[in-house]
Amino acid sequence: MSGHHAGGVDLLAVLGPVVALLALLAYGLLVGRARRRGRSWSLRRTASWVVGCLLATAAVSGPLAAAATSSWTAHMAGHVLLGMLAPLLLVLGAPVTLALNALSVTTARRLSRLLRSRPLRALTEPTVAAVLAVGGLWLIYATPLLEVAHAHPPVDVVVHLHVLLAGYLFTAVLVGPDPLPHRRGTRHLLAVLVLALAAHDVLAKRLYAAATGPDVLDEQRGALVMYYGGDAVDLLLAVLVCLRWYRSGQRQLDLERPRARPQGVLG
Known part of the structure; x- marks a missing residue:
C-alpha cells in the first residue's frame, strides 16, 4: 500500500525507513539490556521483528x-504486506514481553499498569480490534478517503499508520504472545476471525466488480x-x-464454559 503523489517529496517514503530503523534499534537495545540482566531472548523472535520491519x-x-504509483496490483500487494503480513511478524516478535524483561522493575510495573488500563482493555476486545482493522479498510476503499490521502501527504501517513497499527492490534489479540488485559476463548476468537475474513473478502469482491476504465485488468488483479x-x-x-x-x-474449545470469562495474563 503506497501513496500516489504526483510530485514533490514523498513524505511516507522518507518517514517509513526512519521509523523502521528506530524500531530496529529500540528492539536491539532491549535485547541487549535483557541479556545483561541475565535473561535470554529467542533469536526466532528477533528475526521475526526484523523481517516484519523490513x-x-x-x-x-x-x-x-x-x-x-501506477499499478493497483502493486498497491494491493503493499496493503497485504503493511496491514497483514508485517503485523503478524511484528506481533510474533513479542516486543512487550521483551520490554518487560529488559526494563527496570519500576518501569516494567508502569508498563503493566498501562496494559491493564481501561482503554487497552477496550481496544483488545477482539470485536473492537476487528472493526478497527477491517472497518478501517472499508473506510479507505469505499469512500473518497484514499483520494484525499493521495492528495495530502500528512493524511497519507496517518492512513498508512492506521493500517499498520490496526493490523498489529488485531493480530496481537488473536495470536500475540505478549500479555493482554484479558483473553477471549478460542471459539470467540475464531468467530471474530471468520467474520473479519468475510468482511475483507466482500470488500475485495466489491473492488473487483467496480473495476472500470483502461486499467480494468490491473484493478481486478x-x-x-x-x-x-x-x-x-x-x-x-x-x-x-x-x-x-x-x-x-x-x-473442547471452551464448550463446557461458554459464559466463563477467561483469566487475563495480567489478572
Whole structure:
C-alpha cells in the first residue's frame, strides 16, 4: 500500500525507513539490556521483528512502493504486506514481553499498569480490534478517503499508520504472545476471525466488480491480490489460534464454559 503523489517529496517514503530503523534499534537495545540482566531472548523472535520491519518498509518505500504509483496490483500487494503480513511478524516478535524483561522493575510495573488500563482493555476486545482493522479498510476503499490521502501527504501517513497499527492490534489479540488485559476463548476468537475474513473478502469482491476504465485488468488483479493474499494470512492466523488452543490443553474449545470469562495474563 503506497501513496500516489504526483510530485514533490514523498513524505511516507522518507518517514517509513526512519521509523523502521528506530524500531530496529529500540528492539536491539532491549535485547541487549535483557541479556545483561541475565535473561535470554529467542533469536526466532528477533528475526521475526526484523523481517516484519523490513516488509512494512517495503510497502511504503522502495520498488514496490514506486510500482504502486501506477499499478493497483502493486498497491494491493503493499496493503497485504503493511496491514497483514508485517503485523503478524511484528506481533510474533513479542516486543512487550521483551520490554518487560529488559526494563527496570519500576518501569516494567508502569508498563503493566498501562496494559491493564481501561482503554487497552477496550481496544483488545477482539470485536473492537476487528472493526478497527477491517472497518478501517472499508473506510479507505469505499469512500473518497484514499483520494484525499493521495492528495495530502500528512493524511497519507496517518492512513498508512492506521493500517499498520490496526493490523498489529488485531493480530496481537488473536495470536500475540505478549500479555493482554484479558483473553477471549478460542471459539470467540475464531468467530471474530471468520467474520473479519468475510468482511475483507466482500470488500475485495466489491473492488473487483467496480473495476472500470483502461486499467480494468490491473484493478481486478489488485482486487484478487487483496482477496487471496488476505485469505492466506487469515488462514495462517486461524492455524495459529488453533495451535495455541491445542497447546493450552483446552481441547473442547471452551464448550463446557461458554459464559466463563477467561483469566487475563495480567489478572
